[in-house]
Amino acid sequence: MATRESPFSMALIAGGCAGTSVDVALHPLDTIRTRLQSEEGFFKSGGFRGMYRGILAAALGSAPGAAAFFSTYETMKRTISKAAGSEHWTHHSAASACGEVAACMIRVPTSVLTQNMQVGRYASLTEAVTTTYRRGGLMGFYAGYGTTVAREIPFAFIQFPVYEALKKNMKEWQGHDTKPPQGAAC
Numbered sequence: 001m002a003t004r005e006s007p008f009s010m011a012l013i014a015g016g017c018a019g020t021s022v023d024v025a026l027h028p029l030d031t032i033r034t035r036l037q038s039e040e041g042f043f044k045s046g047g048f049r050g051m052y053r054g055i056l057a058a059a060l061g062s063a064p065g066a067a068a069f070f071s072t073y074e075t076m077k078r079t080i081s082k083a084a085g086s087e088h089w090t091h092h093s094a095a096s097a098c099g100e101v102a103a104c105m106i107r108v109p110t111s112v113l114t115q116n117m118q119v120g121r122y123a124s125l126t127e128a129v130t131t132t133y134r135r136g137g138l139m140g141f142y143a144g145y146g147t148t149v150a151r152e153i154p155f156a157f158i159q160f161p162v163y164e165a166l167k168k169n170m171k172e173w174q175g176h177d178t179k180p181p182q183g184a185a186c
Contacts, residue, residue, distance in 0.1 A: 012067045014180075019066020020059060027055050034118040045119035054117030056125050061110025065103045073099035073160065089161035096156035104149045109141035111148070 023030075028051040038045040046053065076095035081087040113128045122128035132140045166186035167178050178186070 012071045015066040015068075015070030016063035019069075020062040023058050023062040024055065027052060027058055030058070030114075031118045034115045038119045040119065050120070053120070054114040057110055057113040057117060057128065060125075061106055061114075065106040065110060068106055069099040069103035072102040089165065092161040092164045093157045096160035097153045100152040100156050101149055104145060104152065108143075108145045108148050112141055112143055 031046075031051050031053065032042075032048075035042045035045045035047070073095050076098040077087075077091060080091040080094055084091060112132060113122075113125065116122055116132070117125070117128055122131060136143065163186050167183055170178050170182055170186065
């Protein structure tokens with residue numbers, strides 16, 4: 001008999017796949033944004049050349065970052081709702097805030113390395129890691145952590161209650177749980 005995946009492991013796998021797909025597909029746009037914001041200016045930091053510079057760092061951090069978010073979100077959503085005795089939109093907001101704090105522990109170091117590679121400061125991931133560590137120690141990888149969390153939480157605070165409400169309404173409308181493609185559409 002086949003065993004059914006637990007919600008935690010399913011959130012881990014689905015989050016990892018989704019995060020990697022999005023980050024890899026949108027990497028060239030992220031490179032353009034990073035270079036436009038660069039102190040050196042767009043063209044001096046690479047212009048339209050090397051649009052995939054830094055993709056290895058981005059890809060390596062995508063799955064763990066997204067998995068950290070979704071597994072924390074799902075765990076906290078159940079924990080908070082169980083403690084409260086019912087489910088409420090504020091529980092989704094709080095759970096998503098916890099998810100962002102966890103995910104940023106992985107996303108921020110990944111972004112520090114990726115962005116420095118995108119603007120041409122480092123030629124390889126190894127050089128980016130060793131130089132970042134030599135210059136700032138472990139905290140060098142977390143430059144901007146607080147502001148990143150502060151930026152991400154309000155977005156997730158709104159997005160996930162809306163997502164959960166859409167799934168709930170679809171479930172009530174069709175009379176059964178949403179299937180994964182329907183959840184993705186929400």
